[in-house]
Amino acid sequence: MRFADILGLALSALWQQKARTLLTTLGVIFGSLVLTASLSINSGVQETIERESRRSTQLRRVQVRPGGGGHPSDIADQVEVKGNMSDARRERIRNALVRQKLNFNPGGPRIALTRERLRQLAEIAHVDSVIPSIYLNGFAVFGQRSQRADIMANDPDDDSLPGRIVAGRYFETPHQSAAIVSEFWLYRAGMTDDAAMSAIVGKKIKLEFHVERRLVGVGIFLYKPDGVGTTRDEFSALDKIKKQLPEMLDRFALTGVEKAALKDAFRATPPKAADVFSEEVTVAGVFRMPSDKEQQGRRSSWESMHSDIILPLRMAEDLFFRAPGQGERSLNHATLVVDREENVKEVVKQVREMELDAYAATEWIDRQRLMYLLIFSAMTIVAAVALLVAALGIANTMLMSVLERTREVGIMKAVGAGNGHVQLIFLVEGAIIGLVGGTLGLLLGWAASIPGDRWARDMVQRDMRIELKESLFVFPPWLILAVVSFAVLVTTLAAVYPARRAAKVDPVTALRHE
Amino acid sequence: MNAGLEPELAVRCSDIAKAYGSTAAPVYALRGVSLEVRRGERVALLGKSGSGKSTLLNLLGGIDKPTRGSRQVAGRDLERLSGRELARFRSEAVGMIFQSFNLIPSRTALENVELPMIFAGRPVRQRRAEARYVLEAVGLAQRLHHRPAQLSGGEAQRVAFARALVNHPAILLADEPTGNLDSATAREIMEQLMEHVRARGTTLVLVTHDEDLARSCTDRVLRLKDGQLV
Numbered sequence: 017m018r019f020a021d022i023l024g025l026a027l028s029a030l031w032q033q034k035a036r037t038l039l040t041t042l043g044v045i046f047g048s049l050v051l052t053a054s055l056s057i058n059s060g061v062q063e064t065i066e067r068e069s070r071r072s073t074q075l076r077r078v079q080v081r082p083g084g085g086g087h088p089s090d091i092a093d094q095v096e097v098k099g100n101m102s103d104a105r106r107e108r109i110r111n112a113l114v115r116q117k118l119n120f121n122p123g124g125p126r127i128a129l130t131r132e133r134l135r136q137l138a139e140i141a142h143v144d145s146v147i148p149s150i151y152l153n154g155f156a157v158f159g160q161r162s163q164r165a166d167i168m169a170n171d172p173d174d175d176s177l178p179g180r181i182v183a184g185r186y187f188e189t190p191h192q193s194a195a196i197v198s199e200f201w202l203y204r205a206g207m208t209d210d211a212a213m214s215a216i217v218g219k220k221i222k223l224e225f226h227v228e229r230r231l232v233g234v235g236i237f238l239y240k241p242d243g244v245g246t247t248r249d250e251f252s253a254l255d256k257i258k259k260q261l262p263e264m265l266d267r268f269a270l271t272g273v274e275k276a277a278l279k280d281a282f283r284a285t286p287p288k289a290a291d292v293f294s295e296e297v298t299v300a301g302v303f304r305m306p307s308d309k310e311q312q313g314r315r316s317s318w319e320s321m322h323s324d325i326i327l328p329l330r331m332a333e334d335l336f337f338r339a340p341g342q343g344e345r346s347l348n349h350a351t352l353v354v355d356r357e358e359n360v361k362e363v364v365k366q367v368r369e370m371e372l373d374a375y376a377a378t379e380w381i382d383r384q385r386l387m388y389l390l391i392f393s394a395m396t397i398v399a400a401v402a403l404l405v406a407a408l409g410i411a412n413t414m415l416m417s418v419l420e421r422t423r424e425v426g427i428m429k430a431v432g433a434g435n436g437h438v439q440l441i442f443l444v445e446g447a448i449i450g451l452v453g454g455t456l457g458l459l460l461g462w463a464a465s466i467p468g469d470r471w472a473r474d475m476v477q478r479d480m481r482i483e484l485k486e487s488l489f490v491f492p493p494w495l496i497l498a499v500v501s502f503a504v505l506v507t508t509l510a511a512v513y514p515a516r517r518a519a520k521v522d523p524v525t526a527l528r529h530e
Numbered sequence: 531m532n533a534g535l536e537p538e539l540a541v542r543c544s545d546i547a548k549a550y551g552s553t554a555a556p557v558y559a560l561r562g563v564s565l566e567v568r569r570g571e572r573v574a575l576l577g578k579s580g581s582g583k584s585t586l587l588n589l590l591g592g593i594d595k596p597t598r599g600s601r602q603v604a605g606r607d608l609e610r611l612s613g614r615e616l617a618r619f620r621s622e623a624v625g626m627i628f629q630s631f632n633l634i635p636s637r638t639a640l641e642n643v644e645l646p647m648i649f650a651g652r653p654v655r656q657r658r659a660e661a662r663y664v665l666e667a668v669g670l671a672q673r674l675h676h677r678p679a680q681l682s683g684g685e686a687q688r689v690a691f692a693r694a695l696v697n698h699p700a701i702l703l704a705d706e707p708t709g710n711l712d713s714a715t716a717r718e719i720m721e722q723l724m725e726h727v728r729a730r731g732t733t734l735v736l737v738t739h740d741e742d743l744a745r746s747c748t749d750r751v752l753r754l755k756d757g758q759l760v
Contacts, residue, residue, distance in 0.1 A: 021648045032636045427632045430593050431693065432621020432649035434614050523593040527632055 017437050026444035033417065040413050041453040043406030048457020048503045049464070051399035053489075055498065056465060057472075058392035060490040065381055065388075068482060073173055074377045076144075078352040078363050080137065081373040083127025091117055127371045128346030131337045137352055140366050142359035147171065149349040150332040152339075154225035155248045156197075156205075156325060157294075158216070163205035164245035165324040167195075167223060169332030173353075176310055177303065177326070184217035184301030190330040194300040195221065201324035202302065216299050223297060223325070226251060226290035227340050233285040234258055259289045291340040297327070309483075403503060407510035410449060414442060414514035418521075425518050426526020439519040446511025447504050454503025458496060465489035539602075540701055540733040541567035541590060546599035548585050548757075559585040561757040562599070569700075572727060572734040574744030577754035583737040584705050586754065590735060591626045591703045592619050604700045621650045625694030627723075629706035631686045633678040639665060639689045640674045646697050664692040668722060684715035691719065695726060701733040708743070720747060 030037045095113045097106050127133075129148075138146045150169035155162045170177060170187065178186040187194060199213060207213050228235075236254045238246045246254070262282045265275055306321055327335065336347070354363050360376045367374035418425070425438055465487070472488045543565040549556035560582045567573050575583045588594040589601060592608055601608040604623035611619060620626075625646075633642045640661050647657035665674055668688040678686050687707060694702060707723065708716030724747055727734045738744050744751045753760050 017649055017651050018653075020654075025648070028636065423632075424634050424636075427634055428645065428649070429617070430591070430620065430626055430632065431646040432617055432697075434617030434649070436614065437617070437649060524588050527593075527628065 017433075022437070022440050022444050023448075025441050026448055029417070029421070029441070030445055030448060036413055036417075037449065040406070040410050041449050041456070043409050044403065044449055044453025044503055044507060045457045045460065047399055047403030047406050047506075048454045048499055049460045050402055050457075051396060051502065052458050052461030052495070052499050053464065053468070054392050054395035054399055055495050056461060056489045056491055057468075058388065058396075059492060059495065060488040061388045061392075062385055063490060064484060064486065064488055065384055067486065068484070073353055075357050075381070076354045076360060077377060078354060078360060078367060079375045079377075080129065080350045080352060080367055081348065081375075082129050082346045083371040083373060129348070129350055129372070130346060131333075133370070133372070134333075134347070134350060136370065137350065137367065137372075140352070140363055142355045142363055144353045144355050145172075147173075147329065147351040147353065148333050148336070148347050149351065150327070150329075150336050151348070152223075152225055152332075152336065154223055155251075156201075157222040157224055157248070158219060161205060162224075162248040163201065163324075164247065165201060165223075166322065167325045167327060167332075168323040169329045170326050172329060176306060180303045180306065180310075181301045182304045183214045184299065186301060187328040190328045191334075192300070192328045193297050193331060194328060195223070195297045196301045196303050196326050197221075197299055198324050198326075199302050199304050213302055217301060219299050220296050221299055222294050223335075224248070224292060224294040225339055226255065226292055228290050234261060234282070234287040255289045258287045261287050293339045295335055297331075400502075403506045406453070407506045410446060410507050410510040411513060414446065414511055415517065417445075418442070418514050418518045421518070422521055422526045425521045426523040429521070429523040430527065435519040438521070439515040442515035442518050443508055443511050446515070447508045450504035450507030451500065453507070454500040457503065458499050461499075462489075462491060465491075538568050539566055540569045540571065540604060541565060541735070542602040543586075543590070544600045546586070546589060546596045546601065548582070548589065548594070549597045556597075558757050560589075560596070563754075563757070563759055564599075565752070565759065567733060567735060569733055570731040571750065572724075572736070572748040574748040574751045575735065575737045575754055576739065576741060576744050576751055578739060581754040582757040583739075583754050585757075587626075587703050587705050587735060587737050590701070591624050592616050593626075617649065621646050622697050623699055624701045624703055625697065625699035627687070627690050627694045627702070627704040627707045629709040631678070631683075631690045631710075633686055633689055633693075635678050638675045638677055639670060639681065639685075639692075642678070642689055643693045643696050646693060650697055660696055661692070664696045665689070668692050682715075683711050684719060687711060687715075687719055688722070691723060698730070699732070701735065702727060703735050703737075705737045706739070707736075708738075708740075716743075723747075 092110070092114055095110055095117065097109050097113065101109070134146050134148060137143060148169065152167040154165060154167060156165045156167075172190070181196065182199060184196070186196065197216070202213050202216065207216065236258045238250055238254060240246070262279070265278060265282075268275075270278075303326070311321065352363060352367070354360050357378065360378050364374045364376050364379075425433075428438060469487045469489050473484045476482055476484055476488075543563060546560055546563045546565075547558060548560040549558045551557045559580075563582070563586060565586075575586060577583045585594065589596055590603055592603070592611075604619070606615075606619055606623065608616065608619070633639075634645070637645070640658070643661035643665055644657050647660060652660075662674060665671065668691055670685060670688055670692070673681060673685055673689075676685075678689070681689065687710075691707070694704075702723075704723065708719055711719060720743065723734075726732065734748065736744065736748055741751075
């Protein structure tokens, strides 16, 4: 018997029971639809995460921060617990003291990001470059004017910044003694006219930093409404007041106890005026703020979106470490650019061996991937269960069909059908339901992915400010094959028992069956 | 395949018994029937209801198995055939006609007649042409695409007749083929059947309880009573 004939007989039998076939197939369609959606979005999201990460050097970057306050065991011996108490309580108090000491470290982090450490980081195998994150808060003085400014180093990977130069030019070398200034900062500094803004290009400005060398002691701050920063004169005045405080203490209306308390404190940490350090640079250009679209696409670095003045990277680094006291202190953050993605883990390991904190985007991506994998695996299991439930329906329906078609099976056997033929006809009926249901489920899944993708991309754009170019749903050939094959497999397996029952039908009994 | 059956014999049954029910309390439909039918011979099996006629016919047609005894039909020892060989035997060696026609209701006359050829693995065009030819030969040229419910009793039996003949079987087994038909139609059907049998020299085993029909259409009349030939 030819397969085409078996197929014809199976199709004919299904066609005879249109409503039942349709209802049975609906279960398979639903299961396949969910399976398709789940596999499709899982692949799509995984690909999107990887693709978006590869758009920049993000996947090759390792973020390095100073090492924490150390391990509790390092300082446990330095902690003394006074008093007569039980051993258990002494242990609890000791642990609390150790944690307190680890959390507060006035001398800065135990493992600082010094210039020497940056050099050591640069020497790690596979590290292409070290980008220190330089942030300096100070004043820019030009002529008679001065204006508070957030000063940062440029990020060499920020390819949007050169395009945002509206007057003058971008840096030519990373060591150049130059600065580019924000048009908004110029506006705040009183340069409201286009002509004045252009005129500053090529002029010298003095960058002045008031450096606090200690993290403990007295501080006096002035917070003004609407985010208006303290002026240079206000800052200078407050600094002087701070220095005079111990001498002026008797003039304040304080109780004796209060005065004594402050005197003790000032004796331990005498108020000291900030060190003033300055550097003169040439204004190379003026840059504009990024547009909404540039911010959404994350084409601009954080530095270039929040800086008033941007300095060339190496010049800024040199300035940072030349400032009084900075050589002993630590950078908050540096970025290592690794030559290839597969070496990132090794670099992270080596940085951690230096007892610095290291974090790679790949780790975040791996976690995200795992999270989505778990979510979509759960969806896949639900889909598989839906298909299995549909399979039970098919088995039940086909068993009823065998009963109804007992006489027909008997006739077929009487005119030459073998047990194998009968079994095959029922198995093919199951397979057809799977094939049709799986294919329709797949097509519906694909159709549903069109509005689904639009909705998901809108949500990503709104919540994450990432404009995705490609679809979040993908339909690779393996997915199409997997969904249809799984549906066919499940429904064919569901037909095995009914098919065996049909094959066992005794023709003599069947021919008497009404 | 030929199990020592003399070339002139179409059927040889030896000590055939068929019991139904449990082995502890069997009910015998046939009790040791031995039978020989020559090639081209037309034999009638006469007997009352429950005498075992149809059981014997089913055993000869290979759709049932005896409890005891051996069957050699159309050169084959049915007891030695595998399930697949037995199916091929039913498809090619014998044609069966039933009192209740036994047509598949969902299939047209043409498709019903095609069925044995489908299981014999014949190509679509060939079997379609053959089925059409046989149906036209039995006078159903206008009823090819009608389903059994749209046919009269006589027409349905002629479709069954066409289905039995279409693979050119050596032996035709007819179980009360006119039992459900009026006398005029019955006569017409039998005339057609006999015409074919005579023309092709087909061996015929006809089960009936109509003595006149048995005598007029066959060469030999065998009588069954309580599962035994008398």
